Amino acid sequence: MLDRLTSMAVFVQATQMGSFAAAAANLGMSPQMVARHIAALEQHLATRLLNRTTRKQSLTEFGRAYLERCQAVLAEVNAADALAQAAQAKPQGRLRINAPVTFGRHALMPLITRYLHDFPQVELELTLSDRRVDPVEEGYEAIVRIGPLDEHLAMVARPLRPYRLVACASPAYLKEHGTPLNPTDLARHECIGFSPWPVDLNRQWRFQQNGHDGEAAVASRLSINDWGAMHSAARSGFGIVLGPEHAVAEDLAAGRLVRVLPDFEAPARAMHLLYAADRRMTPKLRCFVERMIETFGGNQH
Structure with missing residues (x-):
């Protein structure tokens, strides 16, 4: 039994080259084998694809429509093969x-x-x-x-x-100034601002609890455009910082910083x-x- 994809490829070649002999030479097979592939397709489809005489061949009306679909199918097969080859290629x-x-x-x-x-x-x-x-x-x-x-x-x-933020401060700061229990307590604390944020975001820190949003007024006497400097200020005991979770994780684990307002989540x-x-x-x-x-x-x- 002949492979149908191969037969479709042979059919496309035969129509493009204009004869079975030319297609056979291009495909590296005999003209008789080209004829067998075309015949197998016609038998499967129960209709003629080519009108053949001793001098020339031409597509039937159905053959023209089938040729377009074969070309589309073969193009998709080639694209799939190229995708597989790319997947196996080494990144460079x-x-x-x-x-x-x-x-x-x-x-x-x-x-x-x-x-x-x-x-x-x-x-x-x-x-x-x-x-x-x-x-x-x-x-x-x-x-x-x-x-x-x-x-x-x-x-x-x-x-x-999501990019999560947590509020935290050094143990020394909390010992001297006390620990806020609610977001509204932040108004009485030094809160380190991030200057690239909009002004309202530096004046109002947003928190969530049990699915409810709330804003807390903060006093940001110190605003910095670099997280490293904000981190340093917080660790030195200056105030409370709203920092990226991944950037403060080690300090929280080591006790160099302490999370404040643990029952409240800053919106991610x-x-x-x-x-x-x-x-x-x-x-x-x-x-x-x-x-x-x-x-x-x-x-x-």
């Missing part, structure tokens, strides 16, 4: 990634170094920036974005775990991995995306 070349500063410094770097260790033929350029970059104009193959997405974003957006911000909507993703990018979803996927806690 230069990969440019952009991510927010604090997330990149504290959460992303372990993944980056493992990725480069596993794929030694890849060179990775990581740019950390809190501004909204244009991935196409600036040549980034993937970016991590925190916050709402643009409505008309022409990119694939893979959800990651959405976080996504963005990359171009390209059907032919390179192996280096595909492997990076897979690592990101595995490590920071949205269903993890």
